[in-house]
Amino acid sequence: MTHAITTRAQAKARAREIRSEHARAGRSLSHAHALESVAHELGYRDWNTASARLSNQPDIPLQVGERVSGKYLKQAFTGRVHAVRELAEGMGYDVTLHFDEPVDVVEFESFSGLRQRVSAMISEDGVSWAKTSDGIPHLIVAREDAAII
Structure with a gap:
């Protein structure tokens, strides 16, 4: 431990x-x-x-401006951290990400829903608590050098 x-x-x-x-x-x-x-x-x-x-170690998993990658609503992305805010007593983080390319968050072929800037609450491990109906986290994010795609 x-x-x-x-x-x-x-x-x-x-x-x-x-x-x-x-x-x-x-x-x-x-x-x-x-x-x-x-x-x-x-x-x-x-x-x-x-x-x-x-104290020489960063207390938050992501820094503003840092390159990140991961999955948002099951779609792979790369981008930058636009904002980070610690939640009460370090229980997690509220992050805003700006994707390099918009991500289509709609699974239907008949129309699209593109997102380029998203916000979510994540754990220390970079995984959102919110999940899709099939149990997949809305957001999984990591520093680009530690990508999880």
Whole structure:
């Protein structure tokens, strides 16, 4: 589990998990001690060292202007990040993307619905919670160098 922690937000989430584990076992643990435990799990001397090191990592998965690719309503796209806004307490991100070429979001042959700029709420992994009627996420997005098409 600890190998996936690369940001302070993830480390703090792990500290909350540790506190919950202790609470379920009937033991009390302060948030400060939980943060120290996370630091030790990650191989750091203390939380201050871990926090300083982790703060050098980007806290959000996408940056404005960054090249991205993925799928929007089952259609492959490439484009740029136009806007990113963190949702409450890092639960996800509201992103606006501008596609290089418009994407036809209508599956019927009789007409088209082209979209070039779209907004969606996504998880840290770049996957929207909203899904099509057959269970496919509306948006799957990644940095172009880590494309998921």
